[in-house]
Amino acid sequence: MTRIRRNPVPLTRMNTLVVTALAACWACVSMAAPTVVTADRLFDAGQGRVTGPAVVVVEDGVIVAVNPDRLPDSAERIDLGDMTLLPGLLDMHTHVTADYFTGDNWVTTPVIETAPDWAIRGVVFADKTLQAGFTTIRDLGALPGFPDVALMRAINRGEVPGPDVWPSGHYISITGGHCDVTGFAPGVMELGPKQGVSDGVDEVIKAVRYQAKHGVRVIKVCATAGVYSFSKSAPIGAQQYSEAELAAIVEEATKLGLKVAAHAHGTAGINAAVRAGVASIEHGSILSDESIRLMKERGTYLVPNLYINELPLPEDAPAEIRAKSDYLIPLVKQSLEKAYRAGVNMALGSDSGVYRHGDNGREFTALVDNGIKPVDALRMATVNAVDLLGVDDRGVIAEGKRADVIAVPGNPLDDIRVMEDVRFVMKQGVVYKR
Numbered sequence: 001m002t003r004i005r006r007n008p009v010p011l012t013r014m015n016t017l018v019v020t021a022l023a024a025c026w027a028c029v030s031m032a033a034p035t036v037v038t039a040d041r042l043f044d045a046g047q048g049r050v051t052g053p054a055v056v057v058v059e060d061g062v063i064v065a066v067n068p069d070r071l072p073d074s075a076e077r078i079d080l081g082d083m084t085l086l087p088g089l090l091d092m093h094t095h096v097t098a099d100y101f102t103g104d105n106w107v108t109t110p111v112i113e114t115a116p117d118w119a120i121r122g123v124v125f126a127d128k129t130l131q132a133g134f135t136t137i138r139d140l141g142a143l144p145g146f147p148d149v150a151l152m153r154a155i156n157r158g159e160v161p162g163p164d165v166w167p168s169g170h171y172i173s174i175t176g177g178h179c180d181v182t183g184f185a186p187g188v189m190e191l192g193p194k195q196g197v198s199d200g201v202d203e204v205i206k207a208v209r210y211q212a213k214h215g216v217r218v219i220k221v222c223a224t225a226g227v228y229s230f231s232k233s234a235p236i237g238a239q240q241y242s243e244a245e246l247a248a249i250v251e252e253a254t255k256l257g258l259k260v261a262a263h264a265h266g267t268a269g270i271n272a273a274v275r276a277g278v279a280s281i282e283h284g285s286i287l288s289d290e291s292i293r294l295m296k297e298r299g300t301y302l303v304p305n306l307y308i309n310e311l312p313l314p315e316d317a318p319a320e321i322r323a324k325s326d327y328l329i330p331l332v333k334q335s336l337e338k339a340y341r342a343g344v345n346m347a348l349g350s351d352s353g354v355y356r357h358g359d360n361g362r363e364f365t366a367l368v369d370n371g372i373k374p375v376d377a378l379r380m381a382t383v384n385a386v387d388l389l390g391v392d393d394r395g396v397i398a399e400g401k402r403a404d405v406i407a408v409p410g411n412p413l414d415d416i417r418v419m420e421d422v423r424f425v426m427k428q429g430v431v432y433k434r
Contacts, residue, residue, distance in 0.1 A: 033075050034072045035058045035076045035078060036056070036078070037054075037085065038056075038077070039053070039080040039082075041085070043378060043397075043413075045086070045383045045395060048376075048379060052084075054085050054397075056085060057072060059072075061429035061430075080423075082409065082410070083408060083410075084407065084409075085405055085406070085407050086133075086382070087401075088133065088163075089133045089348075089360075089361075089382065090348070090395065091352070092261075092301075092303050092347045092348060092349040093140050093349025094138065094349075094350060094360070095141060095353025096125050096129060096137060096148065096151065097118040097121060097148050097151060098143065098353035099121060110143055110181045115145025115146065115147045118142060119147035119150045122151040123151065123160045125358075126163065126165070127162060129162065129163055130425060130427065133422035134163050135163050135394070135404040135425070137163045138349075139165055139167045140349075142167070142169065144191065146170075148168070161432055165217075167215070167216050168218045169196070170195050172204060172208065173197050173198075173221075174199055174241060175199055178222045179196070179222035179226075193206040193207040200245065201244060201245055205248055209252065212256040217258065218258055218261060219249065219258050220260075220261050220262075221246065221249050221260060221263070223263060223269040223272065224237050224239055224264045224269030226265060226324075237269065242272070243275060249276070250276050250278060259278075259279035259390060260277070261278065261279060261280045262278040262282060264282065267286045267291060270284060274294040277298070280300065281295070281300060282305070282349065283305060284303075284304060295339070296343065302345065303347050303349035304335075305349055306332070306336065306369075307350060307355070308351050309332060336371070336372075337370070337371055345387075346376075346384060347380050347381070347384045348364075348380040348381040348384075350362075361420040361422065362420055364377050364378070364416050365419070377416060378419075403427075405424075406422050406425050408422055
């Protein structure tokens, strides 16, 4: 059965009544014949090549055949012509309920807005992300109140459009660390283990358990200092959790069936997180030879974020934030080159929320501009990301997989910039962009 998104009007231009009606309509399922999607080309993510022409048959949200000898009777046809079909893309590092540094009052937002504000904003941003061709995302850290979990549930219920969301809830951070809310007067937004801010083995275990209790699907820990935090004393890559604390986080998360993603810029924190058993290093800005060796030994993924390095900082960003950013940018590029040359596992992550949602596809161009082959950039957002996520039902266009299919004009192996111009989006057999 196929559902088709009937109203392409952006949510940002809809009034409350239209949004309510649209949400109700989304839950409607129309019984339909199988759908046949055709295009001149298909990206085979498993083999890393473009073939063609392509015929994909979809029924009940699943791909039932690729290039069959015979098409089903009475099938609905979607002929895309001079386009390339790709699996629905996966973004392993987003902040889909956030508009941290692209909106007004980015510094004070945590203390003047609430979880409902962020969840409602997430509805708009999730739609933008889906329209960009990303049908699955990890959301790596939201402000307190689990707005990312609420958004995941609304999408799963069919009430709003959006990608599959793997939410992490609250960041796990040391008191005063990069992922704590800092810079305010004492007594303002003081957080504890329930909000992820925790110190010592006992508290980090409590923090992980509390996130799991409220429905997260991945744990995000801030293993080192970062750029967008207001601590003037901590160097940019300073390790913030001990290896014992990191190991406790990973052990407890593993018991609960959750993987751990670690924000880590500096070498010591990266190495400690890898030894502790995290699934991925986010950013990985200053990788040493030992970092590379450890990551290869343990199969740890690197999720670099390249496009954000091309963007200007907010005009009111303090001098210390600007200095940290300027220091890291060349090191990020060097670390990416070193990891790529050594064959470290890598998955695509955009860090959207630090820039405009819906521009996630620009990460492909940034990766290629920094030495990644187009085919490998595409695999980072498909088969590699699926491996990191720990699922096997998506990431390729093949019989038995979810009907997550997108299309771009031309051939992305010839011009990776076409990944910024997604023309067709299907998620689980539902057409959202046509």
